Amino acid sequence: MTDDHADIALDPETRLAHDDHDALRLWLRMLTCTMLVERHIRARLKGRFGMSLPRFDLMAQLERAKDGLRMSELSRRLMVSGGNVTSLVDQLVRDGLVERRDVPGDRRAFAVCLTPRGREAFLAMAREHEAWIVELTGGLARSDRDRLHQLLGRFKRSLPAP
Amino acid sequence: MTDDHADIALDPETRLAHDDHDALRLWLRMLTCTMLVERHIRARLKGRFGMSLPRFDLMAQLERAKDGLRMSELSRRLMVSGGNVTSLVDQLVRDGLVERRDVPGDRRAFAVCLTPRGREAFLAMAREHEAWIVELTGGLARSDRDRLHQLLGRFKRSLPAP
16 A cells, blocks of 8 residues: 555645645635624624614724715725715715715815714724624634734735735 | 833723724734635636626535525525525526526425536636635745634634524
């Protein structure tokens, strides 16, 4: 009988196939973790605040932008299409949580901003959201969380430009 | 002047706030990595095959299910709503890549299956998809990839049931 490990070491194509498989397993595991956390967050935002995750994400972007954001910028940051951003903004305007404002010096453009009520509602949701994330990541030892953060940082920096 | 670190160590609330911040930073970094990889994959699937990521993901599920999958099961596995699955399946049926088949013994149900052409098209896409993932994860050292895979496994197991 031959030694399987020796065979693999001598066959670059087998090694490559093995590496391919590992890369795919790593990616699918990362995707699964992200989707599992998102599923929890989605269910809690809906159950606790009647809020969808895309609308929450949009409000989070606006909270960090004191002068509001143009639609094109919102679309870019949220990585969703212009049509989808329009639909999200329309819903939030209807609920009185965001508003469209003219952009000084550009008569054709407008910026989307949180209303005072929107900001208050967002901050209340953000506090709970943060507590959920603390809970969802809390099953991992502190040292593992630090190491994971560091490795994901390396991974992020290693990715090619979009 | 007081020693800031000593103050923090004496104040559990400050420590908690610090932990909260770390948990959120970890989660946002994981989400960003996932979204950046997905953006590459999305653009390449579209450019190379004119295929959307949700349709590719649906075909990937069917490729692993020799007897096809019911709509409810597809919806569960892909974590998308029933209406969205119906729309994806309709598009793929129109392109001749999947078909609906009766389920023996259940006159009201049907299973969605890949057609032979669909299977062939999927396998060609899957080969390139795997090569893209190898490329996208290849900037990370082998030991870092192994460690990341291991830590994500621990994180996945530590998550509460949905």
